Amino acid sequence: MTTNSIPKIVVVGGGAGGLELVTKLGRKLGKKGKAEIKLVDSTTTHIWKPLLHEVAAGTLDSHEDEIEYLAQAMCSGFNFRLGKMDGLDRENKQISVAPTVNAKGVEIIPRRTFDYDFLIISVGSVSNDFGIQGVEKNCCFLDTTSQAEVFQTKLLEAYFRAHTQDKPLDEGQLDIAIVGAGATGVELSAQLHEVAHTLTIYGLDEVKPEDVKITIIEAADRVLPGLPENLSAATQHELEKLGVDVLTNERVVQVTPKNIKTESGKVIPAAIKVWAAGIKAPDFLKDIGGLETNWINQLVVKQTLQTTLDDDIYSIGDCCACKWEGHDENVPPRAQAAHQMASLVYKSIRNRMKDKDLPEYAYHDYGSLVSLGRYSTVGNMMGSISKGSLMIEGFMARMMYLSLYKMHQVSLFGFFRVGMLTISHLFRRSVHPKIKLH
Ligand SMILES: Cc1cc2nc3c(=O)[nH]c(=O)nc-3n(C[C@H](O)[C@H](O)[C@H](O)COP(=O)(O)OP(=O)(O)OC[C@H]3O[C@@H](n4cnc5c(N)ncnc54)[C@H](O)[C@@H]3O)c2cc1C
Incomplete structure (x- = not known):
């Protein structure tokens, strides 16, 4: 940053953390001409990711709750640039953004670079298939709005096909298996049970709700393994009341087009399979720009949320590995953590611009x-x-x-x-x- 110029702040990823941060920075600094604030995201709209299981089930139309980045930018004092970050040149303080192509593969925006004085990487996480055979090819994922919409289309098509066919249903034809009994898997299974009943009301009544068998498969010994045991027990009880089959202590070893196989030898037939069993940061982050990353590609950060090897690069939300004080594990990948981190980095950047001490992050689990x-x-x-x-x-x-x-x-x-x-x-x-x- 030259003495007379204003700092360039680039936030990559406008999710639960990044969009809150860039909005605050834009209102306080961008609008007043004290900094040039830019958001880079690979999509044109934001949706709060915890709503994605509702989009998948069809109980929420994603267009109802989407926020257009360009509109948010115009109201809040920052610039939005569409593109997928894929490189980092720390020496020249530049990020590189891959060319953007349309659905037909035609290039719309060429490769670009953006300069920064402060860079905040908040690109979230994607599902981790742990290299298990057949997962990528045969499972649906709920990492993005388009993936959730693909799932919803698949579900409706399966219903329409079953509704009009003149022979009995094949084994597992309408069955849905969800791998992972974390919040995503549990919430999705309950939503799908509701949808099975609702579709009958809307006239697809050749298919009975009981024709749709929903199974959750979890490697740990209980559902919601990251949460207190009394919560797991209450949730399992509620799911079983709804008729959801809950299989715990079952590690998935293979997924085929027709079923899911577990280590103990179980074979669960299912036409629709969802993978919701763990996360990793996007692959492009692995060792990006020589920064320190962990085994799931997360950028390792100090308690100030600055990356360990570069004070001008921060990382927040699911894509960072931040120590959780008093615990053996890192801060969990949750929306409330991303929100708290966004608030801290906002303060940190303002303090830096005033040469004040930097605040340190402590996760408050509410x-x-x-x-x-x-x-x-x-x-x-x-x-x-x-x-x-x-x-x-x-x-x-x-x-x-x-x-x-x-x-x-x-x-x-x-x-x-x-x-x-x-x-x-x-x-x-x-x-x-x-x-x-x-
Ligand atoms: C179905 C589901 C249900 C959930 N339910 C809950 C819940 O109930 N409670 C809870 O606390 N948490 C929940 N979570 C987790 C929560 O959504 C995440 O912890 C939170 O969204 C993380 O915020 P983030 O800002 O790190 O990333 P995200 O919100 O994931 O945002 C990442 C952004 O980065 C963009 N991006 C990605 N790669 C690039 C790139 N290369 N270049 C540019 N932009 C990029 C994406 O387009 C996206 O806009 C749920 C998650 C899912 C999937």
């Missing part, structure tokens, strides 16, 4: 909530309100679950616009079908 569709929500609250961990269920838990997303929206739009959005959403819901039917 608990976790798991939505079981319209049936119930279970969760635990941590911290000062509960003096430890308190299990909550039902309406209260549902309200708190919804408030997580509202808080994300408030940080992007402010209270007034979120109020208006919520009202318009309620009106829209009253005239549209309960699930997306195309």
